[in-house]
Amino acid sequence: MTHHDRTLLPPGGGMNRRTLLKGLGVAAATPALAACSGGGGGAASEGSNTITMMYNGDATQQKAFKALFAEFGKVNSKIKLVAQGIPAASWAAFSNTVATRIAGGQVPDIIQIATEGQRLFASKGLLTPLEPFIEKDRALVDGYLADIDPNLKKWNTEYASPDGKTYYMPGGYNTMALYAREDLFEKAGVDLPDKDWTWDDFRAAGERIKSKTGAFLVPAASGYFTDVMPWLTTNGASTFDEQWATPTFDSPEAVEAAEFVRGLVEDGLAPKPGGTYDAPTQMKQGKLATLGGGRWPTLNMRDLDMVDAVRIVDWPTKTQNGSPVGWDAWPITKASKNKEAAWEFIKFLISKDAGRFYAESGGTIVPARRSVAGSSAFTDDAPAGSLLLREAISYATPIPSPDRGAECQKVIEEAWLTIVSGNGAAADVLGSANDKLAALV
Amino acid sequence: MTTAASVSTVPRTSAATTGGPATNRWVGLAFVSPALVLFLVFIGGPFVFAIVLSLYSWDLLTPAEFVGAGNFRTLFSDPLLGKVLTNTFLFAIASVVTHVVGALLLALAVNRAMNRAVSYFVRTAFFFPFLISWSAVALLFKYVLDPTFGLVSHYLGVVGISAPDWFTDPHWALPAIIGIDWWHTIGFTFVIMLAGLQTVPTHLQDAARTDGANAWQVFWHVTVPLMSPTLFFATIITFIGAFQIFDPMQIITQGGPDNATKTIVMYLYEQGFQSFQIGYASAVAVLVFVVIMLVTVVQFLLSRVWVHEQ
Known part of the structure; x- marks a missing residue:
């Protein structure tokens, strides 16, 4: 399925044209379906323990x-x-x-x-x-x-x-929370609260950190669980209703959340998405103040010898505490x-x-x-x-996962990326995405 | 005499050792049987299976249901089909043009008289990226073209140019991947061109020069016609490979932004293994086969006009 297939053919021509046509044409039509055949690795036989x-x-x-x-x-x-x-x-x-x-x-x-x-x-x-x-x-x-x-x-x-x-x-x-590098907050003269801080507090902290240390405030990526849902849930929004039957991705609260994150990118508080951003390493180098995550970044912190340098704090809120779970x-x-x-x-x-x-x-x-x-x-x-x-599980929102969840996730992540990278207005993009989600459920 | 004697002994020796034409046939079959089995298992069988599956609705987990031509009707009314075919043809045509022209120019440059060591170094350098896996190349360019930290963005900034968001801007994503693909695979086309160039008889070029042809006339009226079988081969191979492009889109952009880099094979994969519409994905596979076959047939027909057999 790639240009590597070219190596199957002898360079310089010399192949019978009919053979070439047949071979290449047939190969073209069969890419994924061979994988449907199975074998091995199934449930163990009865009585084998x-x-x-x-x-x-x-x-x-x-x-x-x-x-x-x-x-x-x-x-x-x-x-x-x-x-x-x-x-x-x-x-x-x-x-x-x-x-x-x-x-x-x-x-x-x-x-x-x-x-x-x-x-x-x-x-x-x-x-x-x-x-x-x-x-x-x-x-x-x-x-x-x-x-x-x-x-x-x-x-x-x-x-x-x-x-x-x-x-x-x-x-x-x-659940989702923020891992915050405490010394960057200290250098910027910003008190790092455990909880009860707002999006505005967060943004203000980011501006001071940027000006005092040059570090980014937070990555702005488009992962459904890690980047989209925390901002939505802290503004009382989600991608679907509680039954996962009706998409709500274009609600005013969701639009507001997307515009807020886009604002962080526009103002240089978050790196532009679309490349390869190694957040834990950037944090280790003092170039990133916070990164979002559940339990898993703790392993990165251990590997990078940063357990004592960071503190986990609640995600900043707009209208309420929020997190996906x-x-x-x-x-x-x-x-x-x-x-x-x-x-x-x-x-x-x-x-x-x-x-x-x-x-x-x-x-x-x-x-x-x-x-x-x-x-x-x-x-x-x-x-x-x-x-x-x-503790976040007490107020968290189960990550909406309809039956066609993988397709929904793709729609959600693409729309979010389009907005935070500045390639579309939040209301329009989320409206269009919401229509696509409606078609999938 | 010697030649005649040798020729006359060949059939006799062959018949004596193989037992005649019937035995020859079985021996021949035995030799091709491993390849035949592999073909049937990995290409022929799945191909037939794909055609059969295209007539069914199947989600992998529950029993398949016969729908006849339903998948094809859905396919041809799919609003996304036009977009993914356009992307695929754009990529394929751009790939053919940039590879064939670029590789020919590179081959002409390298084929000129130059220090042998330098010549081999340049050939190796051009071919080397082709040996790297698509995964590594894709990840490499995600770093190189990173909008904040990438080398390209940095150096464009140094000369006062604001780099676009290569992979998140719908206008730039496909051109960016075309460029990456060119860097990655130009070496293969380059080697083909160099081999073809070296088969052009120099005495014909010398004769043209003696007759007063300038460099361009020698290139256009002698070199290019004599290289036309090579150019034809490179065109066919590049188109077929490009039409099936999948890896860089899947790794770098996942078909986005806004489907700007979604190709037909990627669409096939999504339908089959993300949406679990295996029958529909099979219909897409059949369409891919038909399109490539038709384009290749057209190329062969056109080749009668411009390809000169030596």
Whole structure:
């Protein structure tokens, strides 16, 4: 599918014209569909006590997961876990990759599914109801559900159960906050509040930081979860209504949010989007005052030896506290031949020990159990203010994820990028994007 | 005598060792069978499968449903189809013109008498980017053309020019990717041109000069006609490769901004593996096949007018 295909042909001509036509023409028509054939990697055979699972993670995340899986092997030596990490760029992309593999015959026993894919997978009849398993281990599950945020329990039914059955055990989550480099605020003579600061306060701080230190205030990218939703939710807006049935991306509040971010770029407080901006490195070099993130930038801070130099603060607000929230969930596939073993693994995942171990070994999420998220396992070797990530779930908005979530995400991100890069008026661009979203739901 | 004797012994020896024409056929088939199997599994089979799938509605996860020509009807009324085909043809035509002309000029320059070491260095330098993967090239240029920190923006700023937002401005995104593609793949076309140039008999050019032709006349009336098979080959190959362009758009712009860099193969991918409309994506694949076939046939027909066989 690229110009590399040219190397398949001998240079200098000499090929029979008919052959050339046939070969190249046929090759042209077949690019993606060969991938539809599958094979291997599917659910383990019955009675083998081997379970397979797919999870999302880059190299760093896979390291923490592998440590967790090794821990499971220690406490459940009779069950062999075969885990496949998929380093997808987004949760929507991960869901697409998993769906493609399932179509190719690779149906795992367990899949890590984030909010972006939960409703889709449940609605396709791919998952087995968990009620029989929950009933069997009622005390354990009740203890777990009592320890997680009530919102998480509520949303697991509201957004991931199209027919009222329980298909998932909710796992850890991520909200959004700002990682702020304290010395830049100090140099600029700006007090860095933990919370209760407004967009205007934020902007004023940015102007002082820019003039005193030359550093940018914040990146202005177009990631749906990381860059769009924090600004929308802190102005009482979102991309869809609560049922994810009607797009609201062109609301006056959303337009105001987009214009605010564009203003940051226009005034040089945020770098222009469209290139490659390594925010953690820029922050390390003293060229960036804040960056947005959930738990995952904590790992960058550790790698860059900046844990003590930054503080996590709430996202500045316009009308209200706001943050998106997305959470992992663990289902068992209907095709699984080892559902009991798969349930054993899920029980392990929701245990306090596993939560603690994963948090300590470099997990990139806020542990679902409040007791773990409030413990030293989560706060040690982490920036001050890390608990704000846990508290944000109380006011956060579940990341709207309709069935055609990947397409919606693309529309949203493109529109946002168009606005913040100055290539379209916010009202027009969001209006057009909203129409596209309406067509997708 | 010697020649005649040699010729007469060849068929006899061949028949004796292979057992006659029937055996020859099986031996021949045995030799081509690995390639044939690979072709059937990876090209022929998927090709037929794609045609069949184009008649179905299938989301990968639930059973497929036969829709006949429904996908094609939807395709030809798709408001985005015109846009992605326009982008693709613009990219392909720009790619053909800039590659063929650019590579020919580079080949002419390198083919001139110059120090041998310098000549080899220049050839290697031109070809080297072609060896780098598209992923690396795409990421490299995201740095180079970064609107805030990129080298190009910096140096344009030094001379007082405000650099455009290469990848977020709908007017600049496609030209930027055409330029990146040129840098990345010109080396391949350059090597083809250089090889073609070196097959042009110098005595014909000398004869033309002796007859009083100037440099341009020698180039236009002798070199170009004699290179026309090479130019034709380069044109065909460049067009087919360019028409299937996918990687840089996917990595750098994801088809944006405002679909300005969305090509037909990218659209196929999105429909198949983001929208899960596999049948529809197959219909797009069939369209890609037909378009490339038609354009190639037209090129072959036109070649009768301008390609001179030696």
